[in-house]
Amino acid sequence: MRAVTQVYEGGFSDAVFNSQKVFRALMDAMASPGRAIEIGNLAAAPSPISSVAASVAATLFDHDATVWCDKSITSSAAAIGWLKFHTGLELTSNPSDAQFALIGDLETMPSLESFAKGTSEYPDRSTTIILQIDGFNGPEELTLSGPGIKGTQGFAPSQLPKMFVDQWAANRGAFPRGIDLVFAGKGALAALPRTTRISKKEA
Amino acid sequence: MIESHSQLATYNFAYLDEQTKRMIRRAILKAIAIPGYQVPFASREMPMPYGWGTGGVQVTAAVIGPNDTLKVIDQGADDTTNAVSIRAFFQKVSNVQVTTKTTEATIIQTRHRIPETALQAGQTLVYQVPIPEPLRFLEPRETETRKMHALEEYGLMHVKLYEDIARHGRIATTYAYPVKVEGRYVMDPSPTPKFDNPKMHQSPALQLFGAGREKRIYAIPPYTEVVSLDFEDHPFEIQTFSEPCALCGAKGSYLDEVILDDKGGSMFVCSDTDFCEDRQAEGHRGHLSANPAQAAVNPAEAAE
Numbered sequence: 001m002r003a004v005t006q007v008y009e010g011g012f013s014d015a016v017f018n019s020q021k022v023f024r025a026l027m028d029a030m031a032s033p034g035r036a037i038e039i040g041n042l043a044a045a046p047s048p049i050s051s052v053a054a055s056v057a058a059t060l061f062d063h064d065a066t067v068w069c070d071k072s073i074t075s076s077a078a079a080i081g082w083l084k085f086h087t088g089l090e091l092t093s094n095p096s097d098a099q100f101a102l103i104g105d106l107e108t109m110p111s112l113e114s115f116a117k118g119t120s121e122y123p124d125r126s127t128t129i130i131l132q133i134d135g136f137n138g139p140e141e142l143t144l145s146g147p148g149i150k151g152t153q154g155f156a157p158s159q160l161p162k163m164f165v166d167q168w169a170a171n172r173g174a175f176p177r178g179i180d181l182v183f184a185g186k187g188a189l190a191a192l193p194r195t196t197r198i199s200k201k202e203a
Numbered sequence: 204m205i206e207s208h209s210q211l212a213t214y215n216f217a218y219l220d221e222q223t224k225r226m227i228r229r230a231i232l233k234a235i236a237i238p239g240y241q242v243p244f245a246s247r248e249m250p251m252p253y254g255w256g257t258g259g260v261q262v263t264a265a266v267i268g269p270n271d272t273l274k275v276i277d278q279g280a281d282d283t284t285n286a287v288s289i290r291a292f293f294q295k296v297s298n299v300q301v302t303t304k305t306t307e308a309t310i311i312q313t314r315h316r317i318p319e320t321a322l323q324a325g326q327t328l329v330y331q332v333p334i335p336e337p338l339r340f341l342e343p344r345e346t347e348t349r350k351m352h353a354l355e356e357y358g359l360m361h362v363k364l365y366e367d368i369a370r371h372g373r374i375a376t377t378y379a380y381p382v383k384v385e386g387r388y389v390m391d392p393s394p395t396p397k398f399d400n401p402k403m404h405q406s407p408a409l410q411l412f413g414a415g416r417e418k419r420i421y422a423i424p425p426y427t428e429v430v431s432l433d434f435e436d437h438p439f440e441i442q443t444f445s446e447p448c449a450l451c452g453a454k455g456s457y458l459d460e461v462i463l464d465d466k467g468g469s470m471f472v473c474s475d476t477d478f479c480e481d482r483q484a485e486g487h488r489g490h491l492s493a494n495p496a497q498a499a500v501n502p503a504e505a506a507e
Contacts, residue, residue: 019224020267030236124242178233194236
């Protein structure tokens with residue numbers, strides 16, 4: 001019974017203005033890579049989907065969006081039920097077909113290479129990966145540069161995919177093809193578009 | 204009994220339905236991630252004809268929120284038909300604050316100019332674009348231009364600029380002057396005068412481009428390299444004007460010629476009306492500005 005109500009509760013209290021607020025945060029995040037932008041907790045989805053990831057999903061997903069979810073999320077019937085009920089998304093089992101990917105567990109996620117990078121003619125037909133993390137004050141700070149950044153920008157997410165700096169260099173090297181990342185932290189989000197270059201901070 | 208008209212159904216906030224906004228928003232995010240690349244989108248019919256800025260209006264409608272302040276300009280002016288009607292449209296369907304002041308606006312929708320006042324971080328400039336494909340007049344087939352962008356094959360554009368030089372002795376393109384964004388995509392900056400091209404380079408503001416009829420959205424993120432195409436021996440140059448603005452005396456702003464009579468008389472005035480009015484309010488005068496003693500409404504001002 002509890003699981004059933006979980007599926008229906010926790011959507012945006014105001015579909016129009018909440019999604020506008022979250023979209024503006026996403027747009028600003030894409031336009032200034034690595035900067036964490038506060039959005040608060042506007043949506044509540046069943047575990048393991050975090051509030052910010054749920055907000056991003058409710059803002060961007062619908063029946064026109066093909067979404068791949070990792071095992072941590074697909075193994076929860078309540079979480080998948082919530083996504084289906086609140087967004088009407090189309091799920092796919094193949095990451096390379098996905099317009100969006102929702103990742104609950106960065107440890108076990110597939111390599112960035114396995115997602116859609118788009119084609120040379122249509123580089124926009126690529127996956128935007130939403131990564132759930134704890135926050136933006138992790139132990140290791142990356143130094144970012146590229147479009148949207150004046151000089152350099154520090155970025156310290158609490159978790160990163162395995163071998164991230166190397167994987168990202170390969171992604172950057174495929175430009176204009178490539179995947180884009182959205183990091184959903186606690187109450188805030190940040191983004192790394194494919195144009196961003198990463199250098200590890202010199203000690 | 205109807206108690207008040209507010210009980211009646213109204214348009215959704217900012218006119219578009221939420222599914223359309225999501226579709227446009229997804230396109231905008233990809234456009235920002237691939238600077239200068241034209242993202243196809245399912246452009247809707249708007250309550251105005253194609254060519255009146257339907258692309259810009261759809262982008263603005265997908266982006267705007269209740270806390271925004273909107274400015275709309277047409278050829279730099281806040282008081283021309285296109286600007287007035289689009290501003291009124293958004294006042295009606297989204298009830299947002301509107302302004303004519305460049306510095307107060309969070310979103311500026313523009314047709315064919317970039318404001319003279321430097322834009323700030325956090326501002327968004329939305330361009331209305333008639334023909335987004337810079338290669339279109341050189342190659343009419345979309346399949347071919349798409350391949351040319353994919354292969355970064357922009358030789359044809361340089362040939363076009365070279366033919367200008369062969370025929371006129373200089374690059375004669377004065378508006379919609381092609382730029383290269385972040386060293387990769389050649390992009391049409393919409394029919395802005397080339398005078399405005401340098402303002403796009405490393406701008407702190409986000410620049411979004413919407414082409415409604417052609418169904419394309421593209422973007423330049425803040426702090427992005429935007430270089431006007433040129434040759435070493437024929438470097439890119441912007442227009443210069445031999446006289447200052449006749450109303451505010453500004454040198455170095457973009458001027459429009461206004462015909463004054465049928466005997467060949469004309470004056471040059473700033474195309475950016477907000478910039479010109481601000482300067483006049485600060486006391487700058489051009490050689491044709493009204494005598495402040497006669498024009499002033501405030502008698503104290505007239506006494507000065």
